[in-house]
Amino acid sequence: MALIREKRFSQMNLSLHVPSRAPFQEAAAARRQCPPPVAPPSTSSTPASRASQFRLADFERVAVLGSGNGGTVYKVRHRETCALYALKVQHSSGGELTGAAEADILSRTASPFVVRCHAVLPASAFGDVALLLELVDGGSLDAVRSRAGAFPEAAVAEVAAQALSALAYLHARRVVHLDVKPANLLASTAGEVKLADFGIARVLPRAGDHCTSYVGTAAYMSPERFDPEAHGGRYDPLAADVWSLGVTVLELLVGRYPLLPAGQKPSWAALMCAICFGEPPALPDGAASPELRGFVAACLRKDYRERASVGELLAHPFVAGRDVTASRRALRRLVAEASSPSSERRLPQLHISLDLPSCAGAGNFRAAPASASAAAAAARAGELRVSDFDRVAVLGRGNGGAVYKVVHRRTSAVYALKVLHGGGDPGAAAATEADVLRRADSPHVVRCHSVMPAAATSDSGDVALLLELVDGGSLASVAARAGAFPEAALAEVAAQALSGLSYLHARRVVHRDIKPANLLVSTAGEVKIADFGIAKVLPPRPGEHREAYEYEGTAAYMSPERFDSELHGDADPFAGDVWGMGVTILELLMGRYPLLPPGQKPSWAALMCAICFGELPLLPDGAASPELRAFLAACLHKDYAKRASVAQLLAHQFIAGRDVAASKLALRRLVAGA
Template identity: 75%
Template sequence: MAMIREKRLPQLHLALPVPSRAAAQDLAVIARRTNPAATKASTPSALSSQFRLADFDKLAVLGRGNGGTVYKARHRETCALYALKVQHYGDPAAAAEADVLSRTASPFVVRCHSVLPADASGDVALLLELVDGGSLDSIRSRRGAFAEAALAEVAAQALSGLAYLHARRIVHLDIKPANLLVSTAGDVKVADFGIAKVLARAGDQCTSYAGTSAYMSPERFDPEAHGGHYDPYAADVWSLGVTLLELFMGRYPLLPAGQQPTWPALMCAVCFGEPPVLPDGAASPELRGFIAACLQKDYRSRASVAELLAHPFVAGREVAASKRALRKLVADASSSL
């Protein structure tokens, strides 16, 4: 049955189609909105002149994805450090992400300082704050499973980011360890809004199935069983639950250790399998209850972001100790480089 459904579903990792001329024009409008220096002498950041790609030295590659590369970059005049997300001109993800980030100003969401205009190669770039600890995925790969205290802090801050976004009718649709960044100060920020959506109304549902299949909720993975649409807010909660469970277990949690995450295997695990049960002694009752509230198969039974923020695993944590545990984890991961 999974294989039959697979043929009817769109491929989840194919590049998106090249946008129309209007989409490219939208990116130019956003660039003017987020980079006033392009039209007048004022900017939202410390830089005093018009931002151009040529003004930055690329120091290191921080990550690569479909359609672009993220660099650690230094502004030549001020020596200020940034994350420079260079994307191919015409990629609709660039316009989508720039549009979302131009609407946000939260300590729990990565900040976009400006959209840089196209250079001679036709590339455009988002000038983002540099989150110096890297992604939670990179920390997990270097340091293994997260302790509960650090995980509770990650949960609290990621949920605060989602609460901020959802209150503005922004749904992320690709929450995963690689898209949550953390600073050496222990600040967690939601990042990578390439497939995020801004909904017209708070109660709107989604029909978009782009994203990372391993973190998709059952209703996103198997749209035919759910009428072809889904509640995107609940979908973000499922993805966060899988993310936190992965950080706690130190590996992707919905498949047996060592099994390749093929499309059919993920389909069976997400849509028809049961989430792993954390045994007594391996996790606190609070963590087990929190994960169970996130990973309800029926999205109508899934906890909301507000309910999860009030859950004992988050609301009952000792904040100072949790923050210290997260900072130590980040420091240990940095020292292992």
């Protein structure tokens, strides 16, 4: 399965709102008392070379234009000349000067369609940086849309033409913006559109290079940036800018964010599903010309290789065929009306920043809990040594180590030896697993006999868990050989696995990775829960379980609330184990992974969309009893608060009403046949 991990970086999402006319009137009054402003510096000089012409003390603040996680944008006035500017003050973070990086890119540009940087100034002794930028008096297109509503088509055409001109200029110089959106397109009252906020922009080493950065604003990111696994882990960043412009144009046309239904909360899960798998909204007849519809379709092709280029879009009839005078006039009127205090109306904004690292890899991922040395320190080396055993066969391998079938040389007893390599996550996982297994004394949980150093030197960090050998293997391997399980065998699997979870949950242990591969079965028909590498022991007080909802696990068996914490917040971790059990039972019933269509690649994007928003597969008549259907529905309720508890499932008719002898016999026969 796909590796999935969410990591968020603070990103500066600044909306440059136009203040009321009062500050403008104050500035105008002050300007009457000032000498005429001097001409701005030549565009041939760079911000670094012009920095000596300005000092931060030379400016007085007039108004706050916008704020974000990284800093603030102010409207400022030069004390001597009374010239107005935008001052973007960015706070340093971990020694990383994002302002300097943005200034470096802006120093390469001299385009009327890109906001101009006059100077870069130190803002404090702590590394804060200030960018002295031209002031675009109409504010951002996001602010204009919030106050004026949907744009007329003529104004949309002018926005598209000027924004594309900016992108054409930048792309020719190997600069990609990576965050095109209404909040980063500024408009003047003269009808000029300028691209701003280059905080996450990149300069490509060579023309045609692909990109691996997944920082951006989620609502405007293209499908290949959300789902890199489906696109080889790399994407064409020029095409990503085109997608973002297409979403921007569509948003301005409809007057709201277009890729989600009106009123839906823009969680990252909902956005990812809409962008990767949804269709753009159907525009009513008469809402847009054929040229505009064709333009938007050319921008929003999901396959970036089929998306139109900036050059092709500049030649598109929607842009090249517009009435330039009329479209510029329409934009000027719209911006002027939006600048009027009487027409000002503010709406909530969609600013969600998301970093998705490259996601190629194994189905499980782990966050490093304790150090590997903790496992070695806990090893009971005095009782048993690895050298006491002979290896008979390899039972399984993973990124962190291997599981062997071993025989004790003196007693001939047979065990499973799970060797995890130290130096990071696997060793820490061994410490966690050993700690949990020491607490367990249940016939439905695999038994750990000993923990010992796995290498000749105890400080190597490699750890071995000596476990009981369950001779039938995992339910995943049984299903691979025998196919779909009969319902009687499923009832027995569910009953015993739930008994294991009941024992663990009563001791505040959550497994967090219930799946067929982690349920072992003996030829005697005994089912045991195994692999506690990402299990958690919850604090004594209920509700203190934030740690248990880190984004660890196997994506295919994770519950909706673990995928989408923005929507569900701190959920009940025990309910996550119930979801994993439900998917497991449904998989064994169908003989394949049930939540995706047969043959579909299980990328993390496809899995998350199916789990958070998809419906359960329809079982044919006669494929399952009413009791089994109701049991599955109780396990797989998307709202964790409505999902059945382990105790309720143990009392469910599918479990409590089964013929115990017949179901145990069915399971034994299935395992023996496999």
